Amino acid sequence: MKPALPTQLKVGPHRYTVEVVPDLRNEAGAACWGQFRGEEQRLLIDGDALNRPVMLAETMLHETVHALDKHYALHLSEDRVRVLCTALLSALLDNPGLWAVVEAAAGAGKEAK
Numbered sequence: 001m002k003p004a005l006p007t008q009l010k011v012g013p014h015r016y017t018v019e020v021v022p023d024l025r026n027e028a029g030a031a032c033w034g035q036f037r038g039e040e041q042r043l044l045i046d047g048d049a050l051n052r053p054v055m056l057a058e059t060m061l062h063e064t065v066h067a068l069d070k071h072y073a074l075h076l077s078e079d080r081v082r083v084l085c086t087a088l089l090s091a092l093l094d095n096p097g098l099w100a101v102v103e104a105a106a107g108a109g110k111e112a113k
Contacts, residue, residue, distance in 0.1 A: 005050075005060075009043055011067040022047040034059040036066035043067065054089075061085040 009016045016036075024046035026032045033055060035044040043063045049056040062085040069076045076084070092099050 005045065005056075009064060009067060011064070012071045014041065014067070014071060016041050016043045016067055018043045018045065020045050020047050020050065034063045036063045036070075038067065038070045054093075058085055058089050061089055 005018055005020065007018055009018055016038075019042060021044045024032055024035065024044055026035065031046070033046050033049050036042075037044065045056070045059055045063075049059050062081060065076070065081050065085055068074065069081065092102075
């Protein structure tokens with residue numbers, strides 16, 4: 001079953017449109033899984049990632065960290081973003097209880113509104 005992607009990503013006051021793009025390419029023309037285009041307020045995901053749940057999760061986290069980096073001026077290098085996202089996803093997947101705490105916090109946030 002393919003997961004439903006969010007249509008938007010909210011970071012601070014900014015909303016980025018999440019779009020699936022077949023055969024996504026970077027500026028150099030190489031295939032890539034995702035791209036954060038801050039100036040366009042878009043987050044692009046390659047269509048093939050939808051068939052690879054772990055790759056999709058890592059790509060969404062990766063592009064989200066780029067959005068956080070831009071909004072909070074973290075000045076992360078691409079290597080730091082890659083390592084951080086791989087480590088974070090690994091921690092979440094290896095520790096289902098940790099993810100349950102995150103989901104509970106998300107639910108509590110909705111109830112407070």
